[in-house]
Amino acid sequence: MDRLPRWADVALVPFVSLTLAALISALVIIAIGQDPWEAIKVMVQGSVMNAYGWGYTLYYATSFMFTGLAVTVAFHAGLFNIGGEGQAQLGGLGVALVCLFLPWPHWTLALLGASLGAALFGAAWAAIPAYLQAKRGSHIVITTIMFNYIAASLMIFMLVDVLRPPGKMDPATANFPPETHLPSFNEIPGLNLVFTSGVPANVTFFIALAMAVVVWLLLWRTRLGYQIRAFGKSEPAARYAGINPTRIIMITMLISGGLAGLMAINNVMGEAERLLGNSASGAGFIGIAVALMGRNHPVGVVLAALLFGFLFQGGAELGLWTKIPIELRTVVQGLVILFTGALDMMVRMLLTRIFALFRTRKLEAA
């Protein structure tokens, strides 16, 4: 099979996949008797045409950057970490424990402590599936799925029976103390000129961007990153080169789980300011779509996370202002995963044929 030019591989393949997903979404909207053009106008209007919309779009994007990077790191080692959802929920538990039970003088220190707590809890939740994959050969996809459900049960138990303040009915922790409040965009000097009303996007956004840089440095500029990528490309070759598979699987999954857990500083500490049930609300799974669409590169992940942030905020607006249910975004999410992840080969075959067609034409002309 002919190879695609590099620019086509990097930009055209995801673009075509995305277009296909968008086309089918439009057909779905037509099928339920609504106007896709109207839908896209509502989505754009509500998510990127004003600062308030951006405040939500960037808030969602922040969460998706963390979970997208988590899936990306694991993918490079050939591991499919489907457990971002559970790891993010456990990260939320870490944040809650740190914020509720340790005294913090200032939000900067609290942020540091909460980040550590979130990453540690997320990593710990990934550690068992990682160990089972490395030492006992259990398939990481299945174990991480099981751990998502175990996490959900554990969180219900923690919120209902352990952390719920006495006398309260809803399964949630007490509110975090005011010292742990993270500045939102409307409270940051400079940014508050743009974001005049209260928005959920907060300083965590910059941590997410920094993490994208860190992941890039890790994967392409360190010895460990090289080992992770080598292991992902070919396990026998990596083993032959003296790379210890157990070590790579463990370290990669700990990093991956830690990144997924870090998401909690955005939604639990930055937005809700207490731990609620189902705190990750699907962001762990969206990480899969984000990583696939971002072609497992931090830059791609950041862009894809922004797109999914737009989709999420826009989808919520659709639910508010049109007859299209909010679940449309789940459909789009499924389609994006289908086309960018599972049908990648089909898009490639298609494009390769088209490119070959042009090439023969050129040859004939010459």
Place this chain on the structure above:
Amino acid sequence: MDYATLLQLLDSTLRLATPLLLACLAGLYSERSGVFDIGLEGKMLVAAMCAGAVAFYTGSAWVGALAGIAGSLVFALIHGVTSITFRGNQLIAGVALNFLASGMTVLVAQYLFGQGGRTPPLEGAARFNPIDLPLSETLKGVPVIGPFYHEVISGHSILVYAAFAIVALTWWVLYRTRYGLRLRAVGENPAAVDTAGVSVPALRFSAVMVTGVLCGLAGAYMATALQAGFGKEMTAGRGYIALAALIFAKWRPIQAMWACLLFGFFQALATRPDIVEGIVQVKIPVSFIEALPYVLTVFVLAGFVGKAIPPRAGGEPYVKER
């Protein structure tokens, strides 16, 4: 716990185990042929919605079940085309289908009925109603066995009995027919099957389609027998429990039945925390009982309770030419 309570518990075990069993057997065909399917959940959900909607319009549970099977087959076909024809990642395809199902079912149900993604409640012939087995009333007086027959064995819908019949059928197909031999072979060593002149894609497609039919029955059971109509996300992770049961059973039909009965028993227990508390004398949170199937599966996967080894070629698209 007295005998009557135990019988009640076993009765709901059977009812709750049935969708797990149908989905589990569905997964068995696909995975034995070398196509991993984590999209069981999505196929069940689509089937439940189609069955609920069509049963409402036609007033017939049977037509509803057919519609459920049809809906599930469409998803199975997408799974087949992606992972067999275009050699895409089977796991990612499954994940995608689950999301697609989760969103589409609500979209369509909302469009059709405008009740927040539910179908209207079904009644009468639009549901699969309980069947009283012969002699269940007359034998009721017989000590021990009589009440067991009356309470537990009798009084379920036709799909419950069908599910257990399919266990036997699957065993026979898998171990006593040529198709079954080929199916097991294609999941272990597709190249050998190819060399013998049997088409690997055709065989795998047939298995994936059987998966579609059985998931369709599982979904139809959810919407038209276990409950009266489709509700948003009504499968609630059962596809994954079925997957867990499949691993627990090490991809074998008879053992799959026992695994599903066990997991169904846990689900029944989770609805009656008072019974659990009465036995162990300590208050056990419901969430612990609900997590049991998953924890047990992790133990099995870890090889602490016998080793679960999946079909060797599972997850690998077959490439004929090298």
